[in-house]
Amino acid sequence: MEYFFQQLINGLTLGSIYGLIAIGYTMVYGIIGMINFAHGDVFMVGAFIALIAFLLLVALGVTAIPLALFLVLLIAMALAALYGWVVERIAYRPLRHSFRLAPLISAIGMSIILQNYVQVAQGARVKPLPPLIQGGYTLIESDVFAVQVSNIQIIIVLTTVALMTIFARLVGSTRLGRDMRACEQDLKMAALLGVDTDRTISLTFVVGAALAAVAGIMYLLYYGVIDFFIGFVAGVKAFTAAVLGGIGSLPGAMLGGLLIGLIETFWSAYFSIEYKDVAAFSILVVVLIFLPSGILGRPEVEKV
Amino acid sequence: MSQAAETPARPAVDLVAALKSASLAALVAFGLFSLLIGIRTDQGPTGALELTPRFTLLGVLVAIVFVGAFARALLGPEPIDFASHVPDELTAAVAQLGRYFGLALLAFALVEPVLFYDNRYLLDLGILVLTYVMLGWGLNIVVGLAGLLDLGYVAFYAVGAYSYALLAQNFGWSFWICLPLAGCLAAFWGVLLGFPVLRLRGDYLAIVTLAFGEIIRLVLLNWQSFTGGPNGISGIPRPSFFGIPFTDDENGFAATFGLEYTATHRIVFLYYVILALALLTNWVTLRLRRLPIGRAWEALREDEIACRSLGINTTTTKLTAFAMGAMFGGIAGSFFATRQGFISPESFTFSESALVLAIVVLGGMGSQLGVAVSAFAMLAGFELFRQFAQYRMLVFGLAMVLIMIWRPRGLVSTRTPSVSLGKPKPVDVEAVRAEGRG
Numbered sequence: 001m002e003y004f005f006q007q008l009i010n011g012l013t014l015g016s017i018y019g020l021i022a023i024g025y026t027m028v029y030g031i032i033g034m035i036n037f038a039h040g041d042v043f044m045v046g047a048f049i050a051l052i053a054f055l056l057l058v059a060l061g062v063t064a065i066p067l068a069l070f071l072v073l074l075i076a077m078a079l080a081a082l083y084g085w086v087v088e089r090i091a092y093r094p095l096r097h098s099f100r101l102a103p104l105i106s107a108i109g110m111s112i113i114l115q116n117y118v119q120v121a122q123g124a125r126v127k128p129l130p131p132l133i134q135g136g137y138t139l140i141e142s143d144v145f146a147v148q149v150s151n152i153q154i155i156i157v158l159t160t161v162a163l164m165t166i167f168a169r170l171v172g173s174t175r176l177g178r179d180m181r182a183c184e185q186d187l188k189m190a191a192l193l194g195v196d197t198d199r200t201i202s203l204t205f206v207v208g209a210a211l212a213a214v215a216g217i218m219y220l221l222y223y224g225v226i227d228f229f230i231g232f233v234a235g236v237k238a239f240t241a242a243v244l245g246g247i248g249s250l251p252g253a254m255l256g257g258l259l260i261g262l263i264e265t266f267w268s269a270y271f272s273i274e275y276k277d278v279a280a281f282s283i284l285v286v287v288l289i290f291l292p293s294g295i296l297g298r299p300e301v302e303k304v
Numbered sequence: 305m306s307q308a309a310e311t312p313a314r315p316a317v318d319l320v321a322a323l324k325s326a327s328l329a330a331l332v333a334f335g336l337f338s339l340l341i342g343i344r345t346d347q348g349p350t351g352a353l354e355l356t357p358r359f360t361l362l363g364v365l366v367a368i369v370f371v372g373a374f375a376r377a378l379l380g381p382e383p384i385d386f387a388s389h390v391p392d393e394l395t396a397a398v399a400q401l402g403r404y405f406g407l408a409l410l411a412f413a414l415v416e417p418v419l420f421y422d423n424r425y426l427l428d429l430g431i432l433v434l435t436y437v438m439l440g441w442g443l444n445i446v447v448g449l450a451g452l453l454d455l456g457y458v459a460f461y462a463v464g465a466y467s468y469a470l471l472a473q474n475f476g477w478s479f480w481i482c483l484p485l486a487g488c489l490a491a492f493w494g495v496l497l498g499f500p501v502l503r504l505r506g507d508y509l510a511i512v513t514l515a516f517g518e519i520i521r522l523v524l525l526n527w528q529s530f531t532g533g534p535n536g537i538s539g540i541p542r543p544s545f546f547g548i549p550f551t552d553d554e555n556g557f558a559a560t561f562g563l564e565y566t567a568t569h570r571i572v573f574l575y576y577v578i579l580a581l582a583l584l585t586n587w588v589t590l591r592l593r594r595l596p597i598g599r600a601w602e603a604l605r606e607d608e609i610a611c612r613s614l615g616i617n618t619t620t621t622k623l624t625a626f627a628m629g630a631m632f633g634g635i636a637g638s639f640f641a642t643r644q645g646f647i648s649p650e651s652f653t654f655s656e657s658a659l660v661l662a663i664v665v666l667g668g669m670g671s672q673l674g675v676a677v678s679a680f681a682m683l684a685g686f687e688l689f690r691q692f693a694q695y696r697m698l699v700f701g702l703a704m705v706l707i708m709i710w711r712p713r714g715l716v717s718t719r720t721p722s723v724s725l726g727k728p729k730p731v732d733v734e735a736v737r738a739e740g741r742g
Contacts, residue, residue, distance in 0.1 A: 035507045045340070052339040055355055075339075082335045094709045101453050102708045104507055105665055108455070109704025112658060116698040121341045127353060232654070236518070239511060274526040281515035281522075288508055289500040 002145040007269045008262070013153045013222065015261025016160035020215035021238035022245070022253035023167070024208025030184045030248035031204055032096070037107035038087055039212060040235015041114035044228065046080035046213030047220045048118055051127055065132055076217055077210040084209025088202055118228040126227040129220060156218045163214060164254060171250060176203055184248065233277060237264070240284040246297020255295060322377035329373035334366050341365060406673045413579055417572045427571045431578055431643065433683045435636055438582040440663040440675040442632030445589055447661065448670035449598065450625035451605030453510040456517025457660055460490040460630040462524060462652035464637025469537045469647055479543040479642050483635060490634020491627040498626040502619055517657055525649040536648025543642050545573060578639055585632045586672055601625050655697065662700050666707055
């Protein structure tokens with residue numbers, strides 16, 4: 001039982017990271033109906049920026065870890081948002097009226113570019129970071145097993161909750177959020193009614209990339225090691241989360257993220273750790289076959 | 305700079321605005337590159353990461369972006385339309401030439417082993433190029449003809465390779481028995497995967513095939529007792545000349561035909577085997593394209609909803625395209641296994657799928673000649689620029705994005721439907737718009 005609780009905590013932490021990435025997929029899909037294949041790589045770029053920014057701050061003499069982390073958060077969010085904006089501007093905007101597969105192929109190209117750009121710029125070897133936030137609490141103590149929650153896990157879950165609250169406010173009650181929802185319902189109609197659709201789509205990418213960067217920082221702090229390839233698997237899993245929750249639905253993305261995190265953790269804990277990625281990928285296939293509109297999504301009607 | 309000379313001829317150009325937009329682009333570039341390129345992290349002797357500044361490189365890159373954006377702002381936002389400057393006679397002549405180009409290419413492929421008999425390196429390169437031509441043609445059925453984006457094509461390649469390796473090792477079956485079997489097994493996997501997922505829309509299908517490709521690779525990697533896990537399978541039997549092995553003894557190929565033994569015989573034989581297999585793929589595709597099923601594939605690519613309205617069973621149509629593409633992938637896979645003599649999951653990663661997809665996309669989706677030319681250009685390019693190998697994938701990704709922006713139906717060639725009413729449009733913009741998303 002204690003083992004179960006421990007896995008539950010680990011799963012929720014992992015799920016928070018996936019959920020934050022999944023938001024980016026689901027928002028973009030909701031508005032322009034394309035899978036932003038490069039989103040997982042923006043997450044990876046965010047993690048790299050965070051790593052370099054942190055090392056730079058330490059080299060510059062900022063040794064107070066809370067202050068350094070806060071600055072890293074700002075820098076990584078801003079620069080990753082810039083990446084999101086540029087990716088949309090270069091690779092997707094010119095293709096908005098091209099044929100069906102063009103944006104997806106372009107997105108795959110962009111994903112390959114980002115991965116290899118980081119590999120060329122920073123090398124293919126893994127980048128370790130010593131643990132910055134240590135300590136934790138023991139929740140349940142028994143003779144055989146102690147359920148522990150570490151400080152970093154608490155920070156990850158709390159940050160996710162805080163960001164989700166801010167984000168829900170952003171979508172629910174700001175001008176930008178209203179524009180986004182209008183674009184999601186009907187892009188053409190929104191444009192006719194004076195919504196600057198290009199700007200809204202750009203900002204959607206910016207917000208999604210900033211959230212992915214936060215996920216990247218969490219990944220970096222939680223695992224303590226990153227390489228240029230982490231975006232691929234994390235991206236596919238987050239996409240699975242978005243589909244599972246119902247693509248286009250924001251609470252769905254978070255729910256899906258948590259579920260995928262839990263499933264992956266429990267699968268590793270009780271079945272086999274080698275096949276954890278197989279489990280996550282299989283869920284994607286199974287969900288798309290039996291529940292294509294996801295848990296909280298609306299069924300998609302194709303109009304002519 | 306050449307652009308500066310042209311500026312006086314264009315009085316409408318606003319220099320200040322151009323400078324402004326170029327500065328903005330340079331600023332954005334500085335933001336993008338500042339940390340990732342400006343500072344390099346390396347593991348020092350203690351294991352901790354050490355920072356190395358690279359400000360010169362950063363400055364050069366930002367300057368390049370500034371100059372590029374400035375030139376673009378001066379010359380106008382539209383890329384230069386080369387096509388409209390080419391005289392019609394030249395276009396016609398190129399088209400005329402293109403008709404014979406395919407034949408010339410085929411003739412060259414046929415005599416290549418004779419011409420370069422002594423050059424083992426060129427023979428090996430030829431085999432590699434032809435393997436990718438075959439893979440490209442196989443994927444072209446799925447992506448180019450039927451318009452289904454398959455990101456897990458390498459899975460079928462892997463199924464073919466492992467089928468041959470395991471059948472040959474466990475049962476001792478010969479290459480020529482295993483080859484069709486491997487094709488059938490790959491096609492079977494294609495159907496097995498395709499049946500449930502082909503109802504999905506294009507983008508979903510792409511992701512599911514990607515997931516499927518990764519699942520296959522992870523299973524091959526982890527099922528140690530069956531596939532050998534990360535160590536792969538070695539000692540895969542080499543092919544024989546229809547039963548006569550390429551060995552240096554009295555039953556060998558050289559002795560049977562009264563030739564002096566060299567290892568080149570086997571290489572030349574392998575070359576002709578893959579050439580024949582690739583040509584078979586091409587021939588089957590060309591024939592199928594004239595059958596109702598091929599027409600249905602092309603119709604499906606152009607407009608799925610119209611297809612359904614006209615009574616085409618989209619699921620079975622997609623399934624046949626998928627199975628057909630998978631079969632040729634599987635056959636190419638078993639050839640790969642017998643040529644290498646060793647296979648491991650390392651050979652079947654996503655980047656391999658991306659490479660084949662890039663070949664198809666660059667060659668012009670649906671065009672047989674275009675795919676062959678782009679496979680040749682790409683692999684020959686790899687060899688020529690071997691010292692820049694680390695930039696290879698970067699160039700690919702860039703090419704994929706740029707092709708989609710400028711020539712979405714392919715750089716080398718384009719293929720419009722075999723049959724169409726009226727003048728075919730290069731990109732069916734209206735149909736996409738009329739789809740009425742949202």
